[in-house]
Amino acid sequence: MTDKSDNVGKRLAWIAADWGSSNLRVWAMDGDDRVIDRARSEKGMLALSPAEYEAELLRLVNDWLPERTVRVVVCGMAGARQGWQEAAYLALPAALDRLSQAAVRPRMQDQRLEVVILPGASQRALDGSGFDVMRGEETQLAGLLATAPGFTGLACLPGTHSKWARLDDGALTRFATYLTGELYELLAGHSVLRHSVTPDLDDEACRDAFRQAVRESVDQPERFTNALFTLRARDLLDTTLPGGERRGQLLGARLSGLVIGQELADATRNLPRDEPVTLIGGAVLTRRYTQALEALERPCTILDGDAAVLAGLTLAHRTLTD
Amino acid sequence: MTDKSDNVGKRLAWIAADWGSSNLRVWAMDGDDRVIDRARSEKGMLALSPAEYEAELLRLVNDWLPERTVRVVVCGMAGARQGWQEAAYLALPAALDRLSQAAVRPRMQDQRLEVVILPGASQRALDGSGFDVMRGEETQLAGLLATAPGFTGLACLPGTHSKWARLDDGALTRFATYLTGELYELLAGHSVLRHSVTPDLDDEACRDAFRQAVRESVDQPERFTNALFTLRARDLLDTTLPGGERRGQLLGARLSGLVIGQELADATRNLPRDEPVTLIGGAVLTRRYTQALEALERPCTILDGDAAVLAGLTLAHRTLTD
Known part of the structure; x- marks a missing residue:
């Protein structure tokens, strides 16, 4: 046991874990719910069978454990049916400050x-139109509650599947x-547009595009699949665009915006013009969505998305009764 | 030379060719513009360098040639900049019965x-919103003109990139x-939806879905990217859907419809309710679009798409002046 892990062990009060589809992140927490140490693995739910979860967790936290x-x-996809052990979805309205009441406890070796x-x-x-699911984001939303008890309002969690x-x-009470x-x-990596777009930069011209x-897209959402193809046509025809890599960056910015x-x-839609949106996520995506909302x-x-998930896991830890 | 190809050679007047991104189709035509024989290859524009086109064409038609x-x-992508030899795009309005006037003639061995x-x-x-390109479809539209001279109206050519x-x-005068x-x-093959959808059948329940x-989608086009995820959520949650492969077929029909x-x-949008749409394409896609328009x-x-391209190539052949 290293000095560092020995040190963690003495102060360790509990461990926070965000176990998603494609990775696992763990935080060693002290008695004041401060982070002492952290670790991550790329073994997410998609890479594990139920019997493999405990060993993967131990691989990351073993040196911490007294x-x-x-x-x-x-929190996260470890609680999916195809995960470690299913933690049934909460129905709406769901009291997010009491997530821990519906938690499940897999048997440990x-x-x-x-x-x-x-x-x-x-x-x-x-009507069949409102089916939806989340796993992980409910804990980030609980983190929002930890910083703003009794929060009423709209939150956006941008990502692969934005909520x-x-x-x-x-x-x-409702989500989409x-x-x-x-x-x-x-679209950027596997469609015909891959020939025309590259990742954009956070500079003025890309932000404008x-x-x-x-x-x-907001003004004419029905044009979406045409607007996508138009990116390709602009690449072929638009003489006002710069050439080379810059061309791909501007078209990439445009694809992201669409x-x-x-x-x-x-x-x-139907959102009052002055109602604020609380963005929860990492720096890159929240900056991008801030620019989109400013537009x-x-x-x-x-x-911050990490702060939110830690606050949510902490709230759940504090409200566990046994 | 086989009896069959000898027979073609005697009657052969010209050859029609549709050379797209991913395949080449050729038709041996007699002096009355009737099809005598046909052949195809999977060597489309994406698989060929300019120097390889003549040999690939000869491979298919050599036995026909007297x-x-x-x-x-x-017609098609053989005329693209990255094809055999570039045939510059016609600007709009484009007189489709005179396509042959802007044709190019690569040098032959x-x-x-x-x-x-x-x-x-x-x-x-x-305004940057209307850039668009076509290669191949203009010849099918010329084929529409061959059957309906002076046609005025709206045509839809469904496909990978629908026009x-x-x-x-x-x-x-305008296209999108x-x-x-x-x-x-x-979406069906590479997104999270691939777990939930399979190709649908042309039966009543799938047609309804x-x-x-x-x-x-027509009523709420702004819901599109949410409606896509909802397919996944319905697969997880909707107890009114049948199970097994049927479930995937119904969700696949729904994805296609969205x-x-x-x-x-x-x-x-802005199209008068009673204005007819002329669908040009193969049997499967035109049936599907007919059902969509009926909805x-x-x-x-x-x-028929093949009839259209042949009629368009025939019109071009007939109007070539040298």
Whole structure:
């Protein structure tokens, strides 16, 4: 045992874990819920069978563990049916400050571990249009509640599958998922547009192209699949665009704006012009969504995604009764 | 030389060729513009360098050729900049019954061949929103003119990149391309939806699911990227859907309807309710688009895609002056 891990062991009170589809992140927490250490692995739910989870967790936290039982609070896809052990979705409205009440506890081989997996949330609708699911984001939203108890308002969690969530007095009452990030990746990397777009820069010209595309998608969402092809045609025909890599960056900015704009067209429809959106996520995506919302003259505030998930896991840890 | 090819050689007047991105189709034509024989290869523009086109063409037609020069009229991506020899795009309005006037003639090694490559068409717009290109479809539209001289109206050519074209008195005046087919393939085969959808059947339940999704996309085009994710959520949650392969077929029909509906949302906006759409394409896609248009209570007529391209190539052949 290294000095460092020995040091962690003495101060370790509990472990926070965000176990998603494609990776696992763990944080060693002290008695004041401060982070002492952290680790990550690329073994997400998609790479593991149920029997492999405990060993993968131990591989990351073994050096932290003292000779007593330590609780590990887990959110994310580890609680999916095809994950470690299913933690059934909470129905709406879901009191996010009480996620821990619906947690499940897989049986452990190693008695130093007490694992608690938090549930996701699901939405059903009689007309078939409102089915939706989340696993992990409910914990980030609980983190928002930890910083703003009884929060009422709209939060956006951008990503591969962006979520927009409505909270009323601390309860999740409605949400919608958009295929935004995945659609961008498919189009930029695997469609005919791959010949025309490259990742954009965060400079003025790219931001302008991005914002204009956001507004176009919001104003004319029905043009989306035509606007996509138009990127290719502009690459072939538009003599006002610069050449070389710059051309691809500007068209890449435009593609990003079209896809995010399509999400915002729906998510901001019927939203009062002055209602703020709370963006929860990493620096790159929240900056991009801030620019998109600015293009629509809409206010937003930002909550760091890692801070949110840690605050949510901490809230769940604190509200566990046994 | 086989009896069959000898027979072709005697009657052969010219050769029609549709040379696309991913394949080449050729037809041996007699003096009355009737098809005598046909052949195809999977060597499209994407698989060939300019120097390889003549040999690939000869591989298919060599047995047909008599000891005299035979004209080959080519449409499609062979005329792209990255194809055999560039045939510059026609600007709009483009008189489609005079495509042959803008054809290019690559130099041949084999004096039995006289190759004529027809141009595509391009659209430019000052506001940057209307850039568009076609190569191949202009010849199918010329084929529509061959059957309906001076045609005025709207044609739809469904496919990987669906085209909607406005013709006024035989001239192409405006068109728009939609990424529909490619988007469907990416979503069904490479997104998270691949776990939930399988190819649908042409039965009543699938047609109902398809038509409902078409209407949803047309009524709420801004919901598109949310509606896509909802397919996944329905697969996880919807207890009213049947299980097994049937479940995937119904969700596949719904995916197809959402994507085609997104195209129709734009293409039929501002279109008078009773204005007919001329669908040009193969049996499977024109049937599907007929059902989509029926769901919107819109009339359509069908022109077979192969018949259209042959009629267009024939018109070009007949109007070549040398």
